[in-house]
Amino acid sequence: MKLIDAQHISHSYNGKDLVLDDICLTIRRGEFLSILGASGSGKTTLLSVLGGIERPTSGKVFVDGEDICAANESRRAVLRRTKIGFVFQFFNLAPYLTVEQNILVPILLGGKGKKSVAERLDKLLSVIGLEDRRNSLPGKLSGGEQQRVAIARGLICGPDAILLDEPTGNLDSVNSEGIMCLLGEINRRFGTTVIQVTHSEKNAGYGSRVLCISDGRITGDVSLRADGKDDVSEERLR
Numbered sequence: 001m002k003l004i005d006a007q008h009i010s011h012s013y014n015g016k017d018l019v020l021d022d023i024c025l026t027i028r029r030g031e032f033l034s035i036l037g038a039s040g041s042g043k044t045t046l047l048s049v050l051g052g053i054e055r056p057t058s059g060k061v062f063v064d065g066e067d068i069c070a071a072n073e074s075r076r077a078v079l080r081r082t083k084i085g086f087v088f089q090f091f092n093l094a095p096y097l098t099v100e101q102n103i104l105v106p107i108l109l110g111g112k113g114k115k116s117v118a119e120r121l122d123k124l125l126s127v128i129g130l131e132d133r134r135n136s137l138p139g140k141l142s143g144g145e146q147q148r149v150a151i152a153r154g155l156i157c158g159p160d161a162i163l164l165d166e167p168t169g170n171l172d173s174v175n176s177e178g179i180m181c182l183l184g185e186i187n188r189r190f191g192t193t194v195i196q197v198t199h200s201e202k203n204a205g206y207g208s209r210v211l212c213i214s215d216g217r218i219t220g221d222v223s224l225r226a227d228g229k230d231d232v233s234e235e236r237l238r
């Protein structure tokens with residue numbers, strides 16, 4: 001079942017050079033997709049377009065059947081809160097808010113889900129292994145722990161997908177592996193579609209599918225899950 005359907009996406013920031021060049025891409029519910037490519041190949045731009053942060057110069061993006069390029073800004077903001085969670089390389093946590101308060105920021109901005117927020121918060125704190133640090137400030141946490149908090153924040157509204165831009169770009173190899181395993185667990189346990197951008201072939205190997213991009217074009221698209229099944233979760237966050 002399609003979750004994101006990008007049709008003939010092209011994008012230019014300056015009106016002439018194409019950063020994305022006629023990309024067609026369908027992402028099914030429950031996939032764990034890694035977007036792999038060299039610096040400047042258009043990975044961040046593609047992620048921003050798929051998640052409705054950036055409007056492409058041409059082409060259409062459907063999220064759960066809805067054309068997000070046609071949606072107005074306020075509708076796009078709602079879609080970003082409810083259907084898609086974002087995680088960035090540099091965590092972007094608020095330094096004066098505790099772990100728990102940081103995770104709840106999207107709720108304060110108006111997001112919600114079906115289950116009670118308190119229940120989801122407890123579940124996410126347990127999944128990221130930081131239940132006993134819920135009242136700590138981010139400055140007291142390691143980089144890997146801070147990224148776990150950012151991931152929980154991206155999941156608090158119970159989105160269909162979580163989009164991550166080089167989530168381990170700022171972490172050492174031990175912490176990177178921990179984050180990749182956490183993403184795998186979230187994907188399997190909650191059925192959340194995971195889309196990550198990475199420079200690392202090793203990190204790309206944790207997912208179910210690898211998309212290679214070069215100069216704004218798709219140059220490879222490989223499925224890594226032998227059974228072809230993606231949506232195998234039993235538990236839902238919503």
Ligand SMILES: Nc1ncnc2c1ncn2[C@@H]1O[C@H](COP(=O)(O)OP(=O)(O)OP(=O)(O)O)[C@@H](O)[C@H]1O
Nearest residue numbers: 013014019037038039040041042043044045046199
């Ligand atoms: N806001 C912007 N304004 C103008 N040009 C931009 C903007 N963002 C990106 N670009 C240009 O678009 C191209 C693709 O950039 P993008 O950030 O998507 O690449 P990337 O694959 O994510 O690179 P990296 O691995 O270094 O993060 C680059 O040439 C970049 O300079």
Ligand SMILES: [Mg+2]
Nearest residue numbers: 043044045165
């Ligand atoms: Mg980038």
